[in-house]
Amino acid sequence: MGRKALDIRALFVFTQTMLVILHADLNSFFASVEQQENPTLRGQPVGILKAAGRSCVIACSDEAKTQGVATGMSLTDVESLCPEIILVPANFDRYFFYTRQFLDLVSRYTDRVEVFSLDEVFLDLTHTHRLYSPQEVARDIQRRVSLELGEALGCSIGIAKNKLLAKLASNLAPRKGILEITEQNQARLLAQAPFDAVCGIGYRLTARLHALGIYSLPQIAATPDRLLDAAFGPFWGPRLKQIARGEDYSPVVTLKELGDAKSVSRTFTLFADTTNPRQIKGVLRNLVEEAAFKLRQMGLTGRQFGLSLRGGGRSRVGHVTGKTFTDSGRDIFDRVYTIYSSWRWRYPVRFLGVWVGLLAVKDNLSLPLFTAEQRSQRLTEAIDRVNLTYGDYAVHPASLLFGQIVKPEANGYLGDKKFQFRGSL
Ligand SMILES: [Mg+2]
Known part of the structure; x- marks a missing residue:
């Protein structure tokens, strides 16, 4: 009995320390759904308005992004950057419908799914990664997304040992790409990551970091704790240090x-x-x-x-x-x-x-x-x-x-x- 209990505990400790997290992010979600529903919009720069007559775009297609259009831009700026943009009012019922399909799809690989937003999920593959490699799961999800949600939809996937790094990986991955952050490439990718690819560092924090002459995660990691604490307070000081080191202890919550x-x-x-x-x-x-x-x-x-x-x-x-x-x-x-x-x-x-x-x-x-x-x-x-x-x-x-x-x-x-x-x- 003693021996068996010991074996089970050893397995438990092992699975607790080797997390495998996958983050899947549908690319240009709202605009892609509109392009899926209306094929004449495919290949076109599309901007989504919160409602007809509203003055800023809440999302846009890849074609619009390549012309410099970004989420949150005013209509005046958007139209001067990209005069041929096609503006479509948001249809949230339609987006919810696609989100539900997306959740059904990813739930086939594990029951440990966290809904992060309408177009983003975390999957905890810790207990299945020996049966199916995370890379295999990632490729299969991408195949099924275009098969089941529609060919205009695509998703980027990040794989890593925690949620912070998995999300960073999918942000750094190309459209419809897969990126895995490993012990080998982690330091290099963290060093290259722009702040806007890092979950948790919003534009306000970015501006305050820039004001201190800090432009990269390694610079944050090298800043003494007391300086960060003085500048960002007792919550954000230590949190920034963790982020800079790629540390995240938050569990996937179903x-x-x-x-x-x-x-x-x-x-x-x-x-x-x-x-x-x-x-x-x-x-x-x-x-x-x-x-x-x-x-x-x-x-x-x-x-x-x-x-x-x-x-x-x-x-x-x-x-x-x-x-x-x-x-x-x-x-x-x-x-x-x-x-x-x-x-x-x-x-x-x-x-x-x-x-x-x-x-x-x-x-x-x-x-x-x-x-x-x-x-x-x-x-x-x-x-x-x-x-x-x-x-x-x-x-x-x-x-x-x-x-x-x-x-x-x-x-x-x-x-x-x-x-x-x-x-x-
Ligand atoms: Mg997305």
């Missing part, structure tokens, strides 16, 4: 895992591994407070409490289910911390997540019977009112006094995505 209103979750990725129990405790409490506050805002309460940890090549997920409902940060934290303590986690921690499930509408439950409970509920309500008036964490638990308060990643934005794609997966 629509199923986003959870609907069946659970409320909060996650956070630390900027460096930690083994400091006080820091871990502080971040957990922080995440629990955020989740509990969200629950109360939604008028919900729950009785299942979950914890997710990653780091040092390991990951673990677990939960406990209670008999009584709660929306109190302190109660939820007690449960989550009990899970954490029971694991005796001895590895570095990089990613932490907490969730509350088995939710119920609070108004449907009976009021608390005991005075202590009633008092604690009134206290929580008062704290919420203070925080809503004076900003998050104006009043907060003492365990958050040391260390910095983090703004966790909420699932609201992705929750919206789930709503948009309901029924499609």
Whole structure:
């Protein structure tokens, strides 16, 4: 028994450390869909307007791009650059229809699909890459896109060990091309990557980096932490360093895992591994407070409490289910911390997540019977009112006094995505 358990654990550790992520990005998506639907538009410069009569283009065809037209340009600029451009009002129902087909198509290769936008997905091929090579999967996806979505559609594909690099690879790949970032070419590609090909470095950050005389990722990597922190703050300083090194610890999150209103979750990725129990405790409490506050805002309460940890090549997920409902940060934290303590986690921690499930509408439950409970509920309500008036964490638990308060990643934005794609997966 001992030996078998050891073998399984060895396999688990192996698969946790060797991620294979594929990013597929439909080229010039809106314009290609219009060209697919209307063959007279093929081979022509096409600009998409948000609605008829609007004054800037929200997307354009490759033919328009080669003439210098870019997304977001005003109509006046577009028409002076490319007088023969054909302007078409956006048809989002039509784009959604193609997106659903695209999702069905990529879901044949793995169930670990993250919808990143209407025309972009991440596939986690970690558990299948020994059966089918990622290159094979990439070529097959490209073949099927033109076969099933239409010959006017094409996609670029990036393959790498994390989402940041996979997306960078598809951005650097030529139209309908495939690029894999490996240990061998990573440093060279990072050094060559323009900031606008790097997910996370938007035009505002680019402008601020340029103002400091920083024009490349290796330059960011070589800038001392304290200078980056001073210029970009405690969030963006360390984040830029990670990006510059090609580091990304965010998992592929499937629509199923986003959870609907069946659970409320909060996650956070630390900027460096930690083994400091006080820091871990502080971040957990922080995440629990955020989740509990969200629950109360939604008028919900729950009785299942979950914890997710990653780091040092390991990951673990677990939960406990209670008999009584709660929306109190302190109660939820007690449960989550009990899970954490029971694991005796001895590895570095990089990613932490907490969730509350088995939710119920609070108004449907009976009021608390005991005075202590009633008092604690009134206290929580008062704290919420203070925080809503004076900003998050104006009043907060003492365990958050040391260390910095983090703004966790909420699932609201992705929750919206789930709503948009309901029924499609
Ligand atoms: Mg695209």
